[in-house]
Amino acid sequence: MATITIIGAGMMGSALAFPARENGNTVRLVGTHLDNEIIDSCRGINRHPKLEKDFPIGVDFYYIDRLDGLLEDTDFIICGVSSFGVDWFKDKILPKVGGIPVLSVTKGMFGLNDGSLMTYPEYFLKEYNSLNINAVGGGCTSYELVAHDPTIVTYCGGDIKTLKEIKSAMQTDYYNITLSTDMRGVECAVALKNAYALGVTLAVGANERINGLGEKQHYNSQAALFMQSTKEMRNLVKYFGGKADSFDTGIGDLFVTVFGGRTRLLGTLLGRGLSIDDAMKELDGVTLESKVITERLYTALNIQFKKGVLKREDFPLLCHLGGLMFENGRGEIPWKSFEREEY
């Protein structure tokens, strides 16, 4: 049995307490400074306010000010903050972790001025290169993890022994875990999926715009955009130096992201013809990882296009999404740009 400290009481951080605790581990869910109300709820009714199921008996809930004492006997840390908490985690938590392995669920990349992109684990390691940073990717939504819907995720990191230990503590009959040392590939692939899920769900909104809000879903156009996303993601994972198996993990993650949550809603609104500004108003300005990663990818790729490293015509869907983000456009889906003359 392990002692696991989860930092960040968002939906995914909280959901991971389920398999962790069901396996008999000691599990502490520690809210960030923004999570105090969530921790109050967890303590009061043993349930996260946005999840539909009580926590397993025995999860302990803490405010962030108690963290230092908890780290003393922690076997590994799960970083459950969102993209918007990455710098907080790096600056406030990483200096304290020492030799304790970290498993990060946060997805995304930062773009550098030269057009290169860095995954979040690389961002952590750049500043603290002696730490034992690991990450998780794959098609797994928090509410279905809680519901015990079976899935397969990939745990990745530099040290296979650490990965095996974390897997041993976390795996259940419904939470299946592949291990990979291709951390950059996995984390690129699963970051890309947030942008491309916007791309696929444009078709949901376009269908509503053309055929009316009550129209049944049409899958031809979603399938075509899924195909185009597959093509662009495959090329990007390869460009980032990732393995083909890591791309597969991204595709599973893309599939699940197309079918749920706010990314689908934003893609649908854009597909209906709303500008990004109007769509964000509909979403009450909620912060969205898919918007951030699309902007960062588009910015970085434009630099690579100018350098001649990548070709704009190989990424028409990402370029279309970038145009929607930055030019406040309301463009039609550029179908003809996805055709290829001959291959």
Added chain:
Amino acid sequence: MATITIIGAGMMGSALAFPARENGNTVRLVGTHLDNEIIDSCRGINRHPKLEKDFPIGVDFYYIDRLDGLLEDTDFIICGVSSFGVDWFKDKILPKVGGIPVLSVTKGMFGLNDGSLMTYPEYFLKEYNSLNINAVGGGCTSYELVAHDPTIVTYCGGDIKTLKEIKSAMQTDYYNITLSTDMRGVECAVALKNAYALGVTLAVGANERINGLGEKQHYNSQAALFMQSTKEMRNLVKYFGGKADSFDTGIGDLFVTVFGGRTRLLGTLLGRGLSIDDAMKELDGVTLESKVITERLYTALNIQFKKGVLKREDFPLLCHLGGLMFENGRGEIPWKSFEREEY
């Protein structure tokens, strides 16, 4: 403008009359000997009995006995028969086509005794190697093609000039066409998708079995099986010598196949725990391409496993499906077999 003769008045053959005729081509839809009732309906009310929209004005409908006269001025033929009509088309039609290009929409492969597999275009060309055989793959259901839902398909064949001519006649603003000379790769990929769509939809039935028939869909498990399908299809397309871009076409086709039709229904019934025999009874014994291709693939791959050319452990999902087909099993989805220890 071209003169196009479609042979086979099933849903997909009939649906292709829409873009063909909307472009102003002369379009003849010719039923096979099994399609007489469909042709009667088309002539009577200008609509296919299973499609929800009238044909564009000006499509002409014929019984098969009129074919010889129609071929005289035909620019290209569309072969719209199902898998179960492939031998009929080869034996009765191909001897008559001479230099007229053929575009085949029929998907599938035959397994040979040595464990190799042959796509339908290869099967045609093996017997008639001088013919101009081309094919179409990609995510495109007939009822949504008729509804003008935008999509991208791939036309493939040995001669790019022919492909360009056929594309020129068929393309519309909603029916977008990529061209490829990798016919084997495209046709393998889109044949595989019928087997793997069964694999993904096992999760739909498993969810119903575990949580009850009224339960909302769970996407984690579908996503995990989609990921596993991506992995196995990617490896198989590569093994068949196909290009990565052809694999993309198969993934688009897989996506759309997961969301409609009898393949989804069969996968769902198997996922609920029915044996293949009981599932086929529920389906009134209807002939299913997905069942046939799964059986052929599994048989061929088993020979390759024995030869040591491919490894059984790289194809756990296909092997599970093969077991369901041949051993009348009711097995649980073998989740742990999808995990990888390290890559």
